[in-house]
Amino acid sequence: MIWQLEFIILLLVVVCAFAALKVRDLLGAAVLFSIYSFLMCLLWAIMGAVDVAFTEASVGAGVSTVFFVAAVFRTTRRSRD
């Protein structure tokens, strides 16, 4: 485990989580949440949990992004906060 790489990815994860909640466009929030999930998957691959990592890559970064984009497409893109 390379701790510098893990530290940089952890900081990026926190930044992405905060940005996904701060951005006012809901489609942008969905894309930022997808980036968050993929960075989380990289973090688990670094920690040696490869099974969890590829489940997260397919289910977290793939299926949940599709769900979010479909829900935003069926409702509205704008958000007040």
Place this chain on the structure above:
Amino acid sequence: MTTAGYINLIIAKYNYWIYIVLMCIGLWAMIAKRNLIKKIIGMNILQTAIILFYVSIATKKGATLPILGHHDAGHFVDYATVINPLPHVLMLTAIVVSVATLGVALALAMKIYNRYDTLEEDEIHARVRES
């Protein structure tokens, strides 16, 4: 505990502090955000932070993946050299559960939007009160 002890506690366990920050971000979004989609994103951030915590307590220094080759079958395995796979299996279930809750939550949010024409919590409350 001395000041150096506290600083050592913060620096040496920095990843746990970052997990706590992530959990707090998720809880804050679930409580303070008014948009329903933002609340659902916050719920997912909280879940992945907890999963990250559980995966990280399984790691060991100098250990490798818990995969045994043919020549290891029937032999003694030194458990200090493999990562503990039990939290991985539990968290695999948690990821699948989190996707199921995400689907149900988004379906409910879409139903609410169809009925009240908004995703903001305060506007929904106002429309519930006036109807």
